[in-house]
Amino acid sequence: MQTVKMVVTGPFNAGKTAFIQAISEIDVVSTERKISSEAERVKETTTVAMDFGRITVDDDLVLYLFGTPGQKRFDFMWEILSEGMLGFVVIVDSARPETFREAKGILQTFRAYAPTPYVVAANKQDRDDAWTVEDLRIALKLDRKIKMLPCVASDRESVKKVLLELLYSILEEMKEK
Amino acid sequence: MALKGNLRDFSVTQLLNLINLARKTGTLTLEGPNEAAWVSFREGKLIFAQLGNEDGTLTGILLKSGKITAKQAQLIKSHAGEKSDQELGLMLINAGYLNQHDILANIRQYILDIVYRLFTWIEGYFRFDADVLPPDDRITIRLDLENVIMEGSRRIREWEQLQEEIPNLDMALNFVDRPGANIRDVNLNVQEWKVVSYINPKNTIRQIAKTNRMNDLEIRRIVYGLLQAGLVEVVRPVGMPLPPQARQLPPVNKEQQASLVNRLINRIRSL
Ligand SMILES: Nc1nc2c(ncn2[C@@H]2O[C@H](COP(=O)(O)OP(=O)(O)OP(=O)(O)O)[C@@H](O)[C@H]2O)c(=O)[nH]1
Ligand SMILES: [Mg+2]
Numbered sequence: 001m002q003t004v005k006m007v008v009t010g011p012f013n014a015g016k017t018a019f020i021q022a023i024s025e026i027d028v029v030s031t032e033r034k035i036s037s038e039a040e041r042v043k044e045t046t047t048v049a050m051d052f053g054r055i056t057v058d059d060d061l062v063l064y065l066f067g068t069p070g071q072k073r074f075d076f077m078w079e080i081l082s083e084g085m086l087g088f089v090v091i092v093d094s095a096r097p098e099t100f101r102e103a104k105g106i107l108q109t110f111r112a113y114a115p116t117p118y119v120v121a122a123n124k125q126d127r128d129d130a131w132t133v134e135d136l137r138i139a140l141k142l143d144r145k146i147k148m149l150p151c152v153a154s155d156r157e158s159v160k161k162v163l164l165e166l167l168y169s170i171l172e173e174m175k176e177k
Numbered sequence: 178m179a180l181k182g183n184l185r186d187f188s189v190t191q192l193l194n195l196i197n198l199a200r201k202t203g204t205l206t207l208e209g210p211n212e213a214a215w216v217s218f219r220e221g222k223l224i225f226a227q228l229g230n231e232d233g234t235l236t237g238i239l240l241k242s243g244k245i246t247a248k249q250a251q252l253i254k255s256h257a258g259e260k261s262d263q264e265l266g267l268m269l270i271n272a273g274y275l276n277q278h279d280i281l282a283n284i285r286q287y288i289l290d291i292v293y294r295l296f297t298w299i300e301g302y303f304r305f306d307a308d309v310l311p312p313d314d315r316i317t318i319r320l321d322l323e324n325v326i327m328e329g330s331r332r333i334r335e336w337e338q339l340q341e342e343i344p345n346l347d348m349a350l351n352f353v354d355r356p357g358a359n360i361r362d363v364n365l366n367v368q369e370w371k372v373v374s375y376i377n378p379k380n381t382i383r384q385i386a387k388t389n390r391m392n393d394l395e396i397r398r399i400v401y402g403l404l405q406a407g408l409v410e411v412v413r414p415v416g417m418p419l420p421p422q423a424r425q426l427p428p429v430n431k432e433q434q435a436s437l438v439n440r441l442i443n444r445i446r447s448l
Contacts, residue, residue, distance in 0.1 A: 005410070017187055023448065057444040061437065070186045086438075102341040112413040141407075160445055174435055 002061050006166065008051070008115075009068040009106055010091035011099040015123040016067040016155035017051050019091055023160065024053025024065060087117040087166045091153070092140070094122045094130035100139050107140070117169040121151040121162045180305035187437065189295050190330060192303060197221045197322035203307040209298045216292060217311045223325055224317040225310075226291040235262040235280070235316060238287045285318050289325065294392065296329040297336050333396075339397040343404070346383040346393065350376045350400065350415035354406060360408055372399045378415045405435035 008016045021028045026050045051067030063170075088110055092103045111118065120142060122133045132141065133148050142148060147165050152158045180195075185208070192205060200221035207214045227233045232240070240250040253262035257265055269275045311317060352360060360373060368391075375385040386396035403409045 002437070004441070014311075023445075055444065055448075057440050061440055063441055101338055105342045105344045108343075108411045109345055109348075112345075112411055115413075141405075158446060158447070163445050165444060167438055167445070171438045171442075173437060174431065174438070 001059075001135045003064055004061070005066060006163070007066050007068065007083045007085050007088040007110075009088055009110060010121075010123075011093065011102045011106065012096060013096075014091040014093045014099065014103070015151075015153035016091050017119070019089070019123070019151075019159055019162075020051045020053035020065045020067050022153055022156045023055065024162065025056060026054050028053050028067070042108060078123065084115060087119075087170050088114065089162060089166060090118060090120045091123050092120060092152070093124050094132075094136055095124050095127045097139065099132065100136070104140050117166065117173050119147040119149060119162060119166045119169065121149055121153075123151045123153050125150040125158075126152045126155075180303075180304060182213060184298060184301045184303055187227060187303070189298060189303075190326060190333075191326070192305075193322050193326050193329070194431075196305070197326070201305070201307065202227070202241075202310075203305055204309040204311070206304045206306070207295060207301055208300060208303075209301040213310075214291060214295055216295070217309075217317070219317075219319070221325065223288065223292065223320040223322055225315060226288040227311075228291045228294070233315075235265050235284070238281075238283055239275075242283050242286065244279070244283060248296070257405045262316045263314070263415055266316060280316070281318060288318060289328075292325060293329050293332050294394070296333045297394065335398075336394055337392065339401055343397050343400055343411070346396070347381050347414070349378045349381050350385075350403070350409045351378050353410050353413045355407070363406065363408065368395070369399050369402070372396065373403070376409060378412050381414050397420070 008019055010016050017028060036155060051065070053065035053067075055063045055065070086111050090103060090107050090110070093099055102170060107118075107120070120136075120140070122131070122136050133150050137148050147169060149162050149165055150158070151162055189207070195201075196205070196218050198221070202219050202221075204215055204217045207216070215225075215227045216223065217225040231237070234238065236245070236253050238375070239245045240247060246254070250423050257268065260268070266277075266280050270277055365373060368389075371389045372391075373384055375388060382396060382400060386393065389396075389401075392445065400409070404411070
């Protein structure tokens with residue numbers, strides 16, 4: 001039996017847990033906890049250790065999806081999470097520009113620790129105040145080469161599209177070598 | 178009653194506000210994770226600051242701001258070591274080295290630099306000792322705290338933003354290999370040049386800062402500018418070990434790898 005891993009990362013409240021939940025065949029073994037810090041109480045719970053989703057491919061292949069915890073004080077987990085992964089998805093809340101800077105910092109850290117392919121999901125595109133993918137690309141200063149995809153994490157089709165694009169990138173990168 | 182507590186519960190901004198509004202006289206001691214600082218006030222005005230064991234004498238301040246050379250500083254110390262800062266100041270003015278305005282401006286800048294840095298201390302302890310004032314041989318100033326608080330708050334926001342964008346100082350920098358991105362065509366100031374001359378995947382940002390005696394905020398500011406201009410990128414420092422199995426797809430064979438990814442693709446398509 002073989003297992004491979006992809007990591008879902010992004011700022012606090014971006015929609016990482018929702019993203020994994022939408023596609024995992026098991027309930028996300030989430031480690032949610034009530035939020036204590038007043039400043040970050042835009043919602044009731046946050047992921048404190050990591051999310052954990054699974055997709056069984058066939059009898060001898062399983063894909064695990066790991067979600068990083070969103071709050072900054074847990075950033076020590078990142079390095080552990082990035083070990084041996086195929087690629088990663090950076091989820092950005094397109095409607096909260098105040099988190100773009102942090103998204104960029106996360107992206108940078110991940111890219112340096114884990115030189116694997118990645119895609120950026122411009123999440124919450126269903127919200128009226130969501131930035132478009134094009135505007136987000138400029139705000140995050142992402143090169144044209146980097147794939148950015150519109151996303152609604154609660155919608156399975158949209159999550160599938162993001163993961164597929166990541167897999168295509170992984171395949172392309174293999175061919176280049 | 179002694180005013181003391183934890184910076185987590187009562188921030189530097191709140192402390193300065195309190196001192197300002199209550200027009201307090203005395204010295205605030207802050208104990209941060211790495212060093213201590215002392216800031217003194219008279220009737221709610223900022224008059225003096227000292228950081229750790231930094232040389233905050235007039236000689237030390239003028240040396241730091243580049244008004245005198247290390248050699249001159251040494252000369253002053255050996256000739257006028259016993260003199261108070263006030264006497265030394267007069268001596269320098271009479272000798273035509275500096276005028277009073279220069280001296281006061283340098284002291285003011287030195288004190289403000291320390292106080293602004295304290296705004297970024299979010300961890301540590303504080304204590305306010307009423308009526309304790311700086312040593313008599315130091316020159317004090319008199320600054321309104323309102324402006325200091327405004328500027329300090331602005332800087333802490335900047336500090337937080339830079340911290341988010343450049344979270345890890347243990348990373349290295351590399352020049353971007355892109356036509357048109359030539360560092361030689363850019364107008365850089367002295368500080369920026371100092372940083373640029375050490376950019377190399379072997380040096381971490383922290384090492385560059387240390388070599389140039391810059392604090393975290395100063396180095397982040399410069400790196401931020403270079404990143405924004407698209408001249409450099411953050412890279413893993415040479416020699417930093419990769420996480421054990423990073424990049425290592427289970428089957429080593431290329432066809433097997435591709436087949437594995439194709440199986441994943443088919444599975445996800447079918448969901
Ligand atoms: N409208 C909309 N809401 C979303 C979407 N994705 C997530 N949300 C909501 O955004 C909030 C945060 O989602 P989570 O999945 O908990 O975010 P997270 O990134 O796991 O958060 P942390 O683990 O705390 O960092 C929840 O209220 C979700 O229901 C989306 O695509 N559209
Ligand atoms: Mg979560």
